[in-house]
Amino acid sequence: METYLEDEYRNVLITGGAGFIGGALVRRLLLESNLRILNIDKLSYASDLTSIDNVLVSKLITKNRYEFVNADLADSNQLSNIFTKFRPDLIFHLAAETHVDRSIDSPYPFVKNNIIGTYNILEAARKYFINIENSKFRQRFRFIHISTDEVFGSLGESGMFTELSKYDPRSPYSASKASSDHFVNAWHHTYQLPTIITNCGNNFGPWQYPEKLIPLTINKALSGEEIPVYGNGKNIRDWLFVEDHVNAILLSAKKGIPGNQYCIGGYGEMSNLKLVKKICTILDNKLPRRTSYEELITFVEDRPGHDFRYSIDSSKAYKDLGWESNYDIDNSLILTINWYIENQDWSNKVSFKTSYNGTRLGLNS
């Protein structure tokens, strides 16, 4: 798959690169390109730089290739300086608050980080972009906004989301992401900022903060605790391995047309209960206990306003970006489970550091 960007770009600014997907993107570019990278992240509870630091050390990568700036996009003060100094020709905007349950308990950080934060980076990019004199750089400049399928709301038993689906967000998280998508499109139409939006389904893989469904299930199972399944477990998500998402993000920069959106999904629909049972079966084979891990499954009160089903039609990304999913879900799930087994210290470390003990979030109580 043709994802390399060196012919077109030099300086890549990534926001949210200390998070799960941003970290995978930074690592990929460090390992497989010579591009200069500036990672801006405010280092929230969901951040961890270990995976990037490991690459920097093992590949002897210098400050000239990679720099990290601890900055909050919700505060616009530092941004114009950062742009003038680093002179990005490509921006991947991933910084966001991302956990639906936390958005139910406390919506304001989602307004602040996802809406105001996006507005600030768009404005900094616009002011920088209008002053680019070199026509070749102006032509190649891109602002890639990483969004979610959740902005389209909830599907019934049938149907799929496409780029033409109506926006219908239903959680504070998805409402804040939908809002940020609208700002991005407005900056394209009003100011001709060359923006592209990707709307991807649920990601999984190594280095994901332990509150999300897959690491939570693995870690609860490994410690012999009850594995919570919301409601009746029939809610369906469309899962994609994180490296497939990174491929799509890179291809959207290489081949995407400004003003366009691309829906990204690997046809990985699964109910939450089926997914949790699959994890239990893999663990039964890998680390057998007296009874199956499935015995730990406990149905708990449903998430308020729980979207029933997400499903993504990726035909436009297939056709226009040449993107396709390269990672089989079952094999990637085994890889991910093995990673969490081998890296329990990491899960314990980030949970301890952020006082997260796996308790239920998002009940609005």
Ligand code: NAD
């Ligand atoms: P994450 O929660 O693991 O990481 C987000 C990172 O953004 C964190 O390091 C955090 O510190 C940083 N951040 C948040 N607000 C910031 C601010 N105001 N200034 C600077 N940094 C800030 O998230 P993720 O799972 O890696 O998701 C990355 C992006 O991809 C998000 O925009 C999310 O909406 C989108 N997305 C995620 C998924 C998924 O399944 N995880 C699916 C589709 C789209």
